[in-house]
Amino acid sequence: MGDRLRFFINRIRERLWVKPLVFSVLSAVIVFLIKMVDAAAIGQLVPAITEQSIKTLLTIITGSMLMIATFAVGSMVSAYASASNNATPRSFALIVADDDSQNALSTFIGAFIYSVVALLAMENGYYGEAGRFALFVLTLLVLTMVIVTFVRWVDRIARLGRLKGTIEKVEKAAAAAIQRRRCAPTLGGVPAQREAEPAGQAVYSDAIGYVQQIDVAALQRCAEKLKVHITLSALPGTFAAPGRALAFISSDAHDVLPVDTEQMRAAFLIGDDRKFEEDPRFGLVVLAEIAGRALSPAVNDPGTAIYIVGVFVRLLAQWSKPVAESDSDACEYDRIAVPELSSEDMFDDAFTAIARDGAGAIEVAGRLQKGLASLASIENEAMRAAALHHSQMALARAENALQLPEDLQIVRDLAGLCSNCKAE
Incomplete structure (x- = not known):
């Protein structure tokens, strides 16, 4: 039940309306709870705050927050479209679930709801002397929080949806899924x-x-x-x-x-779709899609594919590490037999597309052989066998795609180094 609950919570996090709704409800509730300060009979102890000063602050927040929230939504939609177009649509769920963007949007909408409800309460004489002071202090806090959030969010939105940021999010999700599966293979x-x-x-x-x-x-x-x-x-x-x-x-x-x-x-x-949490191979597939798009003639960005080869080496090296006994989950279900993921399948997900699409680019083919050589040197027989197999497959593709003999010789030499790698 814990895993199923966590899965559904993660799905809720991907819904853009959940946090703004919660913040809006809390904002309205807090406005009415401030009335309780009047019951404390401290009206003579707090400074006198005029209604006009509070209304001025609330009017400023009301007028600006709706515009800022609309601007935030537009910027986020542009970032989502950028992630889908520049990377892959499969990364969309990770971009939508970005906590900083959701918190910023929730803060802007919550501040708008707070100011509207508080302004209506002030117009109807809902607060006493102590309540007005508490509302004034809270309004200043809300205004400060909005300013800080907006400044931080501008920096965040400049990176959201960018290709490198998307790759980092996919790598993080894949690494988390791999770690969970390592602990419970x-x-x-x-x-x-x-x-x-x-x-x-x-x-x-x-x-x-x-x-x-x-x-x-x-x-x-x-x-x-x-x-x-x-x-x-x-x-x-x-x-x-x-x-x-x-x-x-x-x-x-x-x-x-x-x-x-x-x-x-x-x-x-x-x-309908694969999810990252329970599926370590999906993260590898998505990264391979990003690399494949980068290697397409329309994009022609071999640097991104080279970077992703390094990401694959990190992820698969993590997969090969032995799990400490304290981190390994005990066998709880003795009547359920479950097949383990194979290194061969994970290598297929990671390297087949890059080897195919990057076979004609010497820089990609060479870096791929170097990455596979690094994995072949790991003290893991299954990992070594998969790395050697893909090294030979990548070499065969390069032999069909590379036209310059000198380039082909470089790839052959690197493939030979991979074949001669010994586990460290």
Whole structure:
């Protein structure tokens, strides 16, 4: 339930209207709560504040905040469009979820609602002497907060939607997903044998889309209730369709039982798009898309592809690191078998597109070989095998694309260095 709740909270964070709504409600509530200061009978102890001075401040905030909020929305929409056009539409969710921009917009709208409600309350004589003083102090605080937020937000919006900032956000999301999967490579279940074909009653999807999240705890409860074992054949990021089995059920006696699979299907959350949190490979795919767009003839930006090769080396090096026992999640679900992600699949997601699209650019092909050589030197046999395979594939593509013999010789020499790399 914790993972499912976290997943839905992250989806709420991607909704641009949630924080402004919360700030607006809180602003209106605070205006009315200020009335409680009048009940404290401290009117003789506070300085006298004229209604006109408060109304002037509130009028300034009311007149400016709506315009600033409109400007903020326009700037954010432009940043979102820039991220989609310059990077990839798959990065849109990360840009929308930017906390600084959402907080700025929420502050501007909340200040507008606060000033309107407070101005109406003042016009109707809602406050006493102490209440007016409290409202005056709070209005000054709101005005200060708006100014500070606007100055910080201008600096932030100048970077939001820029290509490098988008790449950094995708890398951060991919690194977080990789770290979670490193700590729980089987999602809390037991390892499933990849080589063995799952046997038993299949659980098929009744929806078409991508597996976004799996409630392994719910599957464990179903398995304990029915006294069966469940082997997952679909992980977050898998495309589900009616003919695609999500899991297989086998009984303790190794025979197939005709069980109701409705509750098991409900444990698989399926949607139209892949999500970053539970799907480490998706971050690699999105970064590869950005690199592919940068290498297109219309953009012709090999520097971005070279930078992303470095990002891939960082992410895959993180993936290869052994997990400390204190960070590793214990096996909680002994009746659920889950296949681990393979290094080969992750290398395919990361390097295939760059090797294909950058084969004709010596700077990209050379940096790719250097990056793969770095990964091949890591003390991890699966990682080394995948790096060597992609080094040879990239070399084969370069041999078909590069026309200058000197360029081709450089790539061959670098590929030879990759083949000779030894684990450190």
